[in-house]
Amino acid sequence: xxxxxxxxxxxxxxxxxxxxxxxxxxxxxxxxxxxxxxxxxxxxxxxxxxxxxxxxxxxxxxxxxxxxxxxxxxxxxxxxxxxxxxxxxxxxxxxxxxxxxxxxxxxxxxxxxxxxxxxxxxxxxxxxxxxxxxxxxxxxxxxxxxxxxxxxxxxxxxxxxxxxxxxxxxxxxxxxxxxxxxxxxxxxxxxxxxxxxxxxxxxxxxxxxxxxxxxxxxxxxxxxxxxxxxxxxxxxxxxxxxxxxxxxxxxxxxxxxxxxxx
Amino acid sequence: xxxxxxxxxxxxxxxxxxxxxxxxxxxxxxxxxxxxxxxxxxxxxxxxxxxxxxxxxxxxxxxxxxxxxxxxxxxxxxxxxxxxxxxxxxxxxxxxxxxxxxxxxxxxxxxxxxxxxxxxxxxxxxxxxxxxxxxxxxxxxxxxxxxxxxxxxxxxxxxxxxxxxxxxxxxxxxxxxxxxxxxxxxxxxxxxxxxxxxxxxxxxxxxxxxxxx
Numbered sequence: 001x002x003x004x005x006x007x008x009x010x011x012x013x014x015x016x017x018x019x020x021x022x023x024x025x026x027x028x029x030x031x032x033x034x035x036x037x038x039x040x041x042x043x044x045x046x047x048x049x050x051x052x053x054x055x056x057x058x059x060x061x062x063x064x065x066x067x068x069x070x071x072x073x074x075x076x077x078x079x080x081x082x083x084x085x086x087x088x089x090x091x092x093x094x095x096x097x098x099x100x101x102x103x104x105x106x107x108x109x110x111x112x113x114x115x116x117x118x119x120x121x122x123x124x125x126x127x128x129x130x131x132x133x134x135x136x137x138x139x140x141x142x143x144x145x146x147x148x149x150x151x152x153x154x155x156x157x158x159x160x161x162x163x164x165x166x167x168x169x170x171x172x173x174x175x176x177x178x179x180x181x182x183x184x185x186x187x188x189x190x191x192x193x194x195x196x197x198x199x200x201x202x203x204x205x206x207x208x209x210x211x212x213x214x215x216x217x218x219x220x221x222x223x224x225x226x227x228x229x230x231x232x233x234x235x236x237x238x239x240x241x242x243x244x245x246x247x248x249x250x251x252x253x254x255x256x257x258x259x260x261x262x
Numbered sequence: 263x264x265x266x267x268x269x270x271x272x273x274x275x276x277x278x279x280x281x282x283x284x285x286x287x288x289x290x291x292x293x294x295x296x297x298x299x300x301x302x303x304x305x306x307x308x309x310x311x312x313x314x315x316x317x318x319x320x321x322x323x324x325x326x327x328x329x330x331x332x333x334x335x336x337x338x339x340x341x342x343x344x345x346x347x348x349x350x351x352x353x354x355x356x357x358x359x360x361x362x363x364x365x366x367x368x369x370x371x372x373x374x375x376x377x378x379x380x381x382x383x384x385x386x387x388x389x390x391x392x393x394x395x396x397x398x399x400x401x402x403x404x405x406x407x408x409x410x411x412x413x414x415x416x417x418x419x420x421x422x423x424x425x426x427x428x429x430x431x432x433x434x435x436x437x438x439x440x441x442x443x444x445x446x447x448x449x450x451x452x453x454x455x456x457x458x459x460x461x462x463x464x465x466x467x468x469x470x471x472x473x474x475x
Contacts, residue, residue: 002380003434004391004411041458046391072281077413077456097277099415099456122313124387124415125275171387171415200375202385225385255391255411258460 004255005219006046006226007243008079008204009233011036014053016062018234037070040233043240044257045076049102049174049228052082053149064096071097081129081174090117094125102174104129105147108154108161111168118169127204128170132158132191133178143177143191150178158191159198166199173199174228177207184210184231192222204228212238212246219252266469267304268294269331269346271311271321279310279343282455286466296321301330306338306469309449311345315370315418316357318345328363335365335447339473341465342449347442348420350449356418366442366449367423377435384435387417392432394440394452400429400475402448402467410460412452414440419451446473 011018017031029035037048052063060083067080080093081102090101107114107128118126131150132143143158162173175195177188187205196203205224209215209232218224232238244254266287268279276294283292293300301307311318322328334340342350351362354370377384391411396403419438422428429448430441440451448468454461
């Protein structure tokens with residue numbers, strides 16, 4: 001049996017609360033990251049991603065407490081990103097129970113940071129997040145790297161950049177299409193396929209999921225190793241279990257929750 | 263009270279292992295340390311590890327620590343996790359070639375870039391949930407079904423030379439030893455501390471294990 005494709009729900013955390021309109025009916029406090037994390041764990045998430053979108057650095061400590069509280073109760077891999085700039089930031093997050101650290105802006109601003117980080121902690125915990133936008137009127141298509149939440153173009157080709165980050169020691173690429181993010185019309189499959197076939201490490205597809213078939217498309221046509229989504233799970237439209245069931249019907253190998261351990 | 267020591271060889275992230283062990287350890291005292299004295303005094307030892315094997319093994323340059331670990335792997339229940347499995351073999355290709363503890367027969371090699379998993383070129387690291395195919399009966403497999411998936415993340419794998427020391431195999435481009443067992447020693451390539459209830463079950467089994475097969 002092949003390696004199972006992973007489904008990763010993403011929690012955007014601002015000042016200690018899960019944001020982006022969470023509407024769960026079956027938990028007490030849908031803004032509490034620990035409750036949301038536990039619910040996704042029960043549904044069968046293969047990993048969890050936390051994106052700290054807190055703007056003020058004075059609140060950075062908050063994410064450490066959240067990661068620690070989640071890691072004390074949820075025994076699946078946790079990826080944490082947002083505002084990671086130094087080796088000390090990484091160590092701090094790993095020490096409270098994060099397994100992988102996602103780095104975006106600071107990798108673009110200081111590519112040697114990825115080398116330092118992978119050298120110190122191992123490639124297995126360094127994820128480089130690549131936010132890409134299609135360059136208009138290019139054939140074959142090309143994508144440019146953006147930072148600062150998709151606002152700042154960086155003049156880098158996304159495929160080349162992803163390859164370079166792998167050479168520097170990234171163990172995984174978290175690839176987000178900024179054109180598709182929030183659109184609910186599906187991943188940019190051409191982008192996903194271009195990056196996934198160019199790099200030796202696993203690629204997580206992100207940006208644009210609006211229905212379950214989009215997740216399966218990311219694997220089948222985007223050649224992604226894992227798929228990440230936020231809103232379709234947050235709004236309670238679908239559960240992780242439904243997503244896995246759908247992928248299984250499409251012939252994709254998934255990791256099923258074992259009943260006897262539920 | 264039973265004393266569980268988690269060896270702290272500085273390659274990061276003991277938090278997950280410590281937490282998981284604490285969750286399942288009723289009535290055990292759990293501590294992380296690299297002290298030779300504490301390794302000797304412990305009733306059971308866990309050797310966790312992530313990152314690069316060179317860093318991990320360099321902690322064992324200290325003769326006293328190395329001796330304490332060597333004694334432990336021959337006398338009390340020991341559980342190796344990830345690097346803690348790889349380090350038990352004779353040699354690893356990683357970091358330009360590093361000698362291991364030579365407790366188990368075999369070598370540690372890197373996954374080749376040209377390997378295929380069900381027709382597709384494999385990605386390295388091997389990251390995610392793979393089936394663990396048990397090849398022997400063992401107290402640590404108690405209550406865990408054949409071919410249950412566990413969470414893996416690694417770029418190097420063990421090639422065992424002694425079939426009697428293989429406790430499970432997994433497939434990723436090739437078949438490799440993902441669990442090894444000999445007498446009082448059990449080691450896994452996957453991460454039980456990150457493998458939901460099946461992982462906690464394995465850790466529970468370890469804490470109950472008297473080291474006899």
